[in-house]
Amino acid sequence: MEYRGKGDSTSKPVSGLSRGLGFAARSATPFSRREVVQEILKSPRVHDALSALAAREGVELEGIVKRAKAGLESLVAEQNPWFSRIFDRVLGPMHTSAFSLNVDHGALRELEALSENNTLVFLPTHRSYADPFIVTKVLADTALPRNYILGGDNIGFWPMGPIVRRSGAVLIRRSFGDDSVYKLMIKEYLAYLARNGMNIEWYMEGGRSRTGKLRPPMYGLLRYLGQALSLERSKSVVLVPVSITYDQLHEIWAMAEEEAGLKAKQKEGISWLASYAKMQRKWIGTAYVRFGEPLSLTDALAQSPDNNWKIEKVAIEVFQRINKVTPVTGPALATLALLAVRNRALTLPEITGLVHPLLEYARQRNLPTEVVDELDNHSGIESALASLVKANVVANYAAGREPVYNVRAGSHNIAAFYRNSAIHWFVNRAILEVILLQTSLEHGGSNVFDVGWAEAHELRDVLKFEFFFSEKAEFKEEMRAEAYILSQDFFDKVGDPDGCRQMLYEAPFLIAYRVLMPFIEAYSVFAECLAERGDGAVDDIPALLRECTVVGKQYVLQHRIRSPESVSQELFKNAVKLAKNRNLLDAREGVGEDRRALKSYLCDMVKAVTRVEQLDIERMSEMESGSEQ
Numbered sequence: 004m005e006y007r008g009k010g011d012s013t014s015k016p017v018s019g020l021s022r023g024l025g026f027a028a029r030s031a032t033p034f035s036r037r038e039v040v041q042e043i044l045k046s047p048r049v050h051d052a053l054s055a056l057a058a059r060e061g062v063e064l065e066g067i068v069k070r071a072k073a074g075l076e077s078l079v080a081e082q083n084p085w086f087s088r089i090f091d092r093v094l095g096p097m098h099t100s101a102f103s104l105n106v107d108h109g110a111l112r113e114l115e116a117l118s119e120n121n122t123l124v125f126l127p128t129h130r131s132y133a134d135p136f137i138v139t140k141v142l143a144d145t146a147l148p149r150n151y152i153l154g155g156d157n158i159g160f161w162p163m164g165p166i167v168r169r170s171g172a173v174l175i176r177r178s179f180g181d182d183s184v185y186k187l188m189i190k191e192y193l194a195y196l197a198r199n200g201m202n203i204e205w206y207m208e209g210g211r212s213r214t215g216k217l218r219p220p221m222y223g224l225l226r227y228l229g230q231a232l233s234l235e236r237s238k239s240v241v242l243v244p245v246s247i248t249y250d251q252l253h254e255i256w257a258m259a260e261e262e263a264g265l266k267a268k269q270k271e272g273i274s275w276l277a278s279y280a281k282m283q284r285k286w287i288g289t290a291y292v293r294f295g296e297p298l299s300l301t302d303a304l305a306q307s308p309d310n311n312w313k314i315e316k317v318a319i320e321v322f323q324r325i326n327k328v329t330p331v332t333g334p335a336l337a338t339l340a341l342l343a344v345r346n347r348a349l350t351l352p353e354i355t356g357l358v359h360p361l362l363e364y365a366r367q368r369n370l371p372t373e374v375v376d377e378l379d380n381h382s383g384i385e386s387a388l389a390s391l392v393k394a395n396v397v398a399n400y401a402a403g404r405e406p407v408y409n410v411r412a413g414s415h416n417i418a419a420f421y422r423n424s425a426i427h428w429f430v431n432r433a434i435l436e437v438i439l440l441q442t443s444l445e446h447g448g449s450n451v452f453d454v455g456w457a458e459a460h461e462l463r464d465v466l467k468f469e470f471f472f473s474e475k476a477e478f479k480e481e482m483r484a485e486a487y488i489l490s491q492d493f494f495d496k497v498g499d500p501d502g503c504r505q506m507l508y509e510a511p512f513l514i515a516y517r518v519l520m521p522f523i524e525a526y527s528v529f530a531e532c533l534a535e536r537g538d539g540a541v542d543d544i545p546a547l548l549r550e551c552t553v554v555g556k557q558y559v560l561q562h563r564i565r566s567p568e569s570v571s572q573e574l575f576k577n578a579v580k581l582a583k584n585r586n587l588l589d590a591r592e593g594v595g596e597d598r599r600a601l602k603s604y605l606c607d608m609v610k611a612v613t614r615v616e617q618l619d620i621e622r623m624s625e626m627e628s629g630s631e632q
């Protein structure tokens with residue numbers, strides 16, 4: 004599947020001059036940007052909606068129409084063959100030359116067929132500025148038309164803005180609060196694109212992930228598209244989940260510094276672009292592009308149109324489908340092994356000993372492991388490590404008796420980013436280990452099974468803003484399957500605390516502390532800062548987040564928390580979502596008590612996860628001493 008695409012989007016000839024230069028476009032917008040603006044504004048429906056807005060806001064219709072026109076002019080894109088060519092041939096390579104591509108071509112063939120009778124909306128993961136260029140390059144080698152890509156207007160600077168707006172990029176404000184006129188124009192433009200059968204693309208995470216795993220989705224554009232579909236008849240709209248997983252990324256270093264609060268994000272601009280392009284010249288690995296099972300938005304909404312809850316479910320389903328096709332990569336497994344050992348350096352056989360059981364587990368579960376087959380042997384693991392050493396993520400000390408590897412000081416967040424691309428595959432297993440050990444210790448032989456389920460659901464509920472869990476009934480089935488993988492005799496042994504411990508002791512690997520600890524620790528720092536606010540309202544969320552960062556840094560220095568990657572704005576923000584979901588942010592009687600309860604639950608969870616780690620250390624040292632004798 005490995006190939007280096009040409010990035011050529013030509014197929015249907017356009018003008019003679021363009022043809023002479025080899026220029027063409029497959030889905031050039033039939034009208035200019037100005038004509039599209041006019042067409043939308045002259046629609047009686049839009050006129051009525053704008054009149055209603057003018058009446059509601061008590062202002063002249065003329066002023067509202069002006070705002071609508073200005074909004075639309077900033078939004079509407081065209082697919083001019085000349086500019087599309089610059090996008091593909093100049094901007095594209097500036098972003099993508101760092102990667103080889105590994106693409107699921109079978110899925111692309113199916114999408115080509117699907118595109119004939121449906122409008123496709125591509126919803127890729129967002130890890131790099133290269134993402135939209137990679138998707139464009141991949142689609143260019145198919146019969147699929149070029150997408151209209153919705154992106155933040157932070158990339159509207161000269162010359163980027165003028166080029167991308169004429170090659171299909173729809174630049175939107177990052178946030179538009181209660182600007183009803185702008186929202187209406189977004190909906191109408193989406194309706195226009197769907198009506199004309201244009202394929203669309205946007206990045207639901209609303210920005211590049213800073214942790215390497217999926218961010219919670221933003222729902223606005225999906226909601227507006229849903230509303231646009233209810234406005235008129237258009238082709239059926241099908242959502243296409245897209246996973247782009249990188250072996251490694253150059254820009255991760257800057258993101259990690261921003262995330263740890265060490266550096267402000269550099270504003271996108273011409274000098275930023277120059278340095279970014281320079282960095283991207285160096286090849287760094289493969290980008291894997293996978294397509295999840297398409298999902299009909301038209302069908303989903305037909306059952307309950309304009310329903311917020313429905314939109315949320317659809318978005319989460321898209322993310323679950325992305326997770327299902329996201330491959331396990333070499334760097335993900337290597338960092339999963341190295342981050343487990345509190346910065347102790349490991350020999351190659353030790354790393355192999357940690358990676359192989361994970362590979363075996365992944366194969367047992369039929370996970371997408373096709374890109375890590377080379378890790379079956381020492382040399383494959385060695386080359387995965389070598390690429391991490393080259394990128395300064397891992398240190399290799401080779402002057403002693405045998406080479407040893409550890410995560411470089413200061414590179415934990417980077418290593419965690421790569422580990423997190425595959426972490427979702429191990430979350431249920433991690434929950435099983437923690438709950439099994441905890442309930443067997445705390446509840447002896449009695450009722451371990453029922454208590455265990457309840458505890459597993461509780462932990463799932465705490466982590467639901469980090470991971471996209473299946474619905475409760477399905478989650479239970481998944482946990483059952485995990486239990487059988489842990490031990491064929493699970494349900495015979497689970498009633499007996501010794502049996503529970505024995506199952507864990509004899510498992511090929513334990514993973515809970517490698518997967519869950521950063522999240523539980525970050526949430527416990529947050530819960531502590533929240534609890535200190537007693538019964539009062541939390542009005543200043545940014546101040547709370549800053550406090551979490553500084554307290555977290557102190558705890559890392561004191562080794563009171565073990566994972567430096569726990570000090571993450573992204574994780575603290577998800578903890579805010581949890582607190583909001585549990586009504587812990589507003590002032591009310593008893594809220595202080597509830598906040599303290601969350602803090603105490605998370606402290607207990609840190610201890611429970613640590614117990615799994617201790618058990619793992621114990622059994623590994625026994626195995627080592629056994630093999631030495």
Ligand SMILES: CCCCCCCCCCCCCCCC(=O)SCCNC(=O)CCNC(=O)[C@H](O)C(C)(C)COP(=O)(O)OP(=O)(O)OC[C@H]1O[C@@H](n2cnc3c(N)ncnc32)[C@H](O)[C@@H]1OP(=O)(O)O
Nearest residue numbers: 154155158172178179180206209210221222223224271311
């Ligand atoms: C330097 C350059 C290099 C790279 C050069 C590349 C150039 C090559 C191509 C260019 C393109 C690139 C693309 C890059 C990738 C990005 O740029 S990513 C950043 C931009 N993309 C996005 O933000 C997309 C996702 N964002 C959204 O969907 C956001 O919701 C919006 C539409 C931006 C609005 O955000 P907001 O103003 O914060 O509002 P929000 O709270 O989300 O609420 C909006 C609506 O959603 C509803 N909503 C909120 N929560 C929910 C919920 N749970 N359930 C249902 N509805 C909900 C709200 O009720 C509200 O509805 P209304 O009340 O308006 O009816």
